[in-house]
Amino acid sequence: MFTKILIANRGEIACRVIKTARRMGIATVAVYSDADRDALHVEMADEAVHIGPAAAAESYLVAEKIIEACKATGAQAVHPGYGFLSERASFCEALEKEGIVFIGPKPKAINAMGDKIESKKFASAANVSTVPGYLGVIENAEHAETIAAEIGYPVMIKASAGGGGKGMRIAWNEAEVRDGFDRARSEARSSFGDDRVFIEKYVVDPRHIEIQLLADAHGNVVYLGERECSIQRRNQKVAEEAPSPFLDEATRAAMGEQSVALARAVDYHSAGTVEFIVDRDRNFYFLEMNTRLQVEHPVTELVTGIDLVEQMIRIAAGEKLPFAQKDIELNGWAVESRIYAEDPYRNFLPSIGRLTRYRPPSEGKAGNAVVRNDTGVFEGAEISMYYDPMIAKLCTWAPTRAEAVEAMGEALDGFVVDGIEHNVPFLSALMKHPRWREARLSTGFIAEEYPDGFAPMMPDERQRAALAAIALSAALIEANRRETFADRLRAASDPLRDHWSVRLGDDYIDVRLLDGLVTVPFEMDMDVAGETLSVVTDWRPGEPVWRGKVGKQSITAQLRPILNGLRLDWQGLSVKSRVLTPRHAELDRLMPVKLPPDTSKLLLCPMPGLVVSIAVTEGQDVKAGETLAVVEAMKMENVLRAERDLVVGVINARPGESLAVDAVIMEFA
Incomplete structure (x- = not known):
């Protein structure tokens, strides 16, 4: 077993890995950028190494700096968490050359499954049900339009090396394909350093259900049930649960067995997740395989009692799985809510700033339920524009789904976050939504239930x-x-x-x-x-x-x-x-009401961010729906469109500028 490991990540997942390593008696090394000098994961680790500027491309994504940190501290293995270098085969190969163990799958499996195009080819060869689509590399927007027309609308444009909703767009017509192709490539390039995208059929009213796998180097592969992740916003998961309220035993077994077959086909070792789209008739289609630990892994841990991080470390150290498929039992129900630094009342736009108050609910037993909070922040910490906006992952477990949902609602109502905007009000409302409580879900839930955005609710x-x-x-x-x-x-x-x-x-x-x-x-x-x-x-x-x-x-x-x-x-x-x-x-009752100022002739920056592009010129006539500007914040590009026909007056911002929230980008005549 290792005596020291390095965590090549930050935030809540770095803290999560440190907790298990500490329980196993393994020393830990954290790495940090300029922006994370005072971060919680740095404080928790036994050692910490500075690896560069705030931008991930100059710190967390630089494999050479991670390897140098391993050599300097004597770390024998690296846990990559999720995101960053977790699914980059070249990083795994570079570690192997230096005699450092990668706590994850081998390069062969990462190459086969980490690339969404190649993974679909492997899945098809392994007789795994797949979604119709074009698996070749798409060269330009015109090529994308041709392919989309052949597949039939709607289609999904996805980054080949993507994940976490980055580099992903749904298109219902030619215009949306062209715009979505450009946006998906741009996001993919900035997030993953790989701008390849592919197109597949978009399944209407789908449910997003995934199978958790564990596989060792001795030929043992098991599936640990499923998670449902159908509550999504902009293709980013918001709430998850285990097990799925939709699957029956036969479908669960079929999905699990196909997932195991796929893992064996690529000689997979470590924890991994096979994601499926499931239609209303429980037909399921392979989406992708994530060759890493998933953000939502805690709900699987809560219903199985298995520490996935511990098993990843033990598998990397050469140990066999201590259980077989017949030993896996699902106990009770678990729900996860992702707490994000974003404003639900402003179309979930990112929010940055200092956490002037951060008081999560107490962890542990809460009546008939259990509360767990995976976090990487603390009161007084800074939420930066450079990284993912996740603050915490709040989980509840209970014997039944209804009890787990009720416990989650109460935990969210007591989750205090001040200093920034956050999505706790939305999540709290979600737990009371009749459709959620009745488990009538689809990946279009948020768009369908809140077509005009989430607005302040009126009490009954x-x-x-x-x-x-x-x-x-x-x-x-x-x-x-x-x-x-x-x-x-x-x-x-x-x-x-x-x-x-x-x-x-x-x-x-x-x-x-x-x-x-x-x-x-x-x-x-x-x-x-x-x-x-x-x-x-x-x-x-x-x-x-x-x-x-x-x-x-x-x-x-x-x-x-x-x-x-x-x-x-x-x-x-x-x-x-x-x-x-x-x-x-x-x-x-007689006091006059003060009216807010009129900003109808201004385009205000809706969040702190970087101006990627300005799509108009001064004096230009613009129709409603046309793009005015693109602003990037927390690794996502946000397209700002005209809400009505207008004439552009003065343009105050330029591409490359960093703007504060409500900064004036342009004025209208």
Whole structure:
């Protein structure tokens, strides 16, 4: 067994590998760029080596620097994590030449399966069901249009060396093929250093289901059940679960056996994942094989009890798998939510900045469930524009899917992130969505359910009553603390005001107190808009999370101070609240509303990023839907299009410039 390994990665996956290595008694070496000098994985590792500037192309993607770090520290093996060099055969070969073990498959398997074009050829030869498509290299946009017409629309344009949704576009017509081809090649070139793309048929209403494999160097290959990853945005997975609620035993076995056959065909060693598209009739088609650890591997670990990172290390050290296929059992249900630094209210655009507050839910047992949080950040850390926007992977396990989903909803409601925008509100709303809870899924779920984007949700009558009760309880607890600190405790003979008005957004809710004292912990009956509710909580002023019961409902909500009130976040809702006397509420209704400034004649940069290109010139007439500019942020290119017919006035930005959020790119006449 190795005594020291180097992790050629960063963020949560580097921290994840370090945890297992530490448990196995293996020393670890971290590598870091300028941007990651103070990162969590650097602090956790036994040693750390600086490998260059912030840009990945000058640090994490430079194999020579990783090898130099191994030599300098005496690391015997390298775990690549996912992304970066994890599926680059040349890196594996370079390590072998230096006598350093690659904790992953051999170059033969990486070449065969890591390239999406070659992997489909191998899959077809191994009698694995594949999606119709063109597997040759596509030279230009005109060639792409011809192929797409032959296959039939819609089609998927995908980077051959891609992954994580990078270099991937869906096209429904010739114009989208041309634009998608250019964007996919550009993203593939910047993310993977390889701009080859291919085209295949896009299956309508598909479910994305993948099989986890483990294979050793002694001929043993097993599949560890499946994961469903159908909730995706821009082809990037957002939420995953294991097992799939859609598969039956026969389909699971067929997919598993085909995956094992494919692994044997390429002499695969290590952990790997075979991804399939499954249609509504449970017909499945091979998509690709990821020759690395997957982002969503924790859900498989939770339902199988097998540490995949540990098995990867043991396989690389030459050990046999300690179990056979008959030993693999799936226990309970696990759900994973990817916490991203992106704004769900602005079409999920990336967000960067400092985490002024980062308080994830506690890990471990939570009633009948288990909570796990894989993360690579900490309070005060910086979210950089140079890397993937993932903050954490929150997972819950429970005996049933319904319990795991419920536990995930509560964990998300208590996941506090401040300083940047993030997708926790969206994920929290997802856990309550009827279609998600009923497992009626497809990869088009987000586009279908939120065709105009994810907007702030309006509370229903039940939610309004609960939020009003929470807001008033917090106000009463805060007032009681102020009086206590001033040594002016109210006597029992001096009753509280019993009539209040709670403003939630633009609604005013009448609340009457049915008790006369504020107790610690807080427990009080209230009449909220004609309904009697008992409110119980041990919340204290300053705490970001309110936990308690309103009526018979257990609630976890977040409270953030705003001017003269609180912002309440719960189940995907985000509502501003103010507690007023009836007279103040009467006057408050008369206050004029301040209108936001008119920005209709400006193109604002929607996120901090790099201007890739400007597609128009000053004085040009532009039609609605035409491209104005392309901005790159966190390895993704974002096309900014005209929302209406317009004339370009002044162009303020130039290609190559780095812009802050809301910087003016151009003005319209």
